Amino acid sequence: MAARVKQIKRRGRTFLEQLYLIEVIKGMGVTITHFLRNLRDNRNLYVRDYPEVKPEITSRWRGRHRLTLHPDGTVKCVACFMCQTNCPSECIMIEATERLDGVAEKMPARFTIDLLECIYCGYCVEACPMDAIRMDTGIFSVTGTSREDMVLELEDLLATPGGFAEHEQEDR
Ligand code: SF4
Numbered sequence: 001m002a003a004r005v006k007q008i009k010r011r012g013r014t015f016l017e018q019l020y021l022i023e024v025i026k027g028m029g030v031t032i033t034h035f036l037r038n039l040r041d042n043r044n045l046y047v048r049d050y051p052e053v054k055p056e057i058t059s060r061w062r063g064r065h066r067l068t069l070h071p072d073g074t075v076k077c078v079a080c081f082m083c084q085t086n087c088p089s090e091c092i093m094i095e096a097t098e099r100l101d102g103v104a105e106k107m108p109a110r111f112t113i114d115l116l117e118c119i120y121c122g123y124c125v126e127a128c129p130m131d132a133i134r135m136d137t138g139i140f141s142v143t144g145t146s147r148e149d150m151v152l153e154l155e156d157l158l159a160t161p162g163g164f165a166e167h168e169q170e171d172r
C-alpha cells in the first residue's frame with residue numbers, strides 16, 4: 001500500500017516578520033515584565049547570592065576527583081590503567097611503578113588528570129576495580145590561572161579528602 005503523503009505548502013515570512021520588529025518588542029516586553037516584577041519583590045528569584053550561598057551538593061554528585069587510601073594509609077590504586085583506558089576524553093595519564101610493600105604488584109608513580117579536558121562523566125570511577133578513584137570531594141568550583149593549574153597531580157589527588165561523612169567512615 002502506497003504511503004499517504006501530505007503536502008505542506010511553505011508559507012514564507014511576511015514583510016513584518018522579516019523585520020523581526022514585533023518579535024523584538026514581544027521579547028523586550030517579557031524582559032521588562034520580569035525586571036519590574038523582580039524590582040518590586042525579589043523573593044522568588046531563581047538565583048543565589050553565590051559565593052556567599054553555596055549550592056547543595058549531594059554525595060552522588062560528580063565533583064573534582066580524588067584517589068582513596070586503605071585504612072592503613074597506603075594507596076588503593078594498583079595502576080591497572082582501567083580508568084585511563086575508559087576515559088572518553090583521554091585526560092588521565094598514569095605511569096606505573098613496581099610496588100614493594102606487598103599490597104599489590106604495581107602502584108602509580110605519576111597520576112594526572114587534565115581537568116580542562118575532563119567532561120565529568122564518571123566513567124573512570126565506574127571502571128575502577130579497586131574503588132580507588134572517586135568524584136565525591138564535593139568540590140564544584142575548579143579554577144586556575146594557567147593550564148598547569150588545571151592538571152591534578154598524584155599528590156593533589158591523594159591529599160584531597162572525601163566531601164561526605166558517610167564515605168569518610170568507609171575509608172579515606
Ligand atoms: S570523569 Fe570522565 S572525562 Fe573525566 S577523567 Fe573520569 S572518565 Fe575521564
Ligand code: SF4
Pocket residue numbers: 076077078079080081082083084094127128129130131132133
Ligand atoms: S584508579 Fe582504579 S582504575 Fe585507575 S589505575 Fe588505579 S586502580 Fe586502576
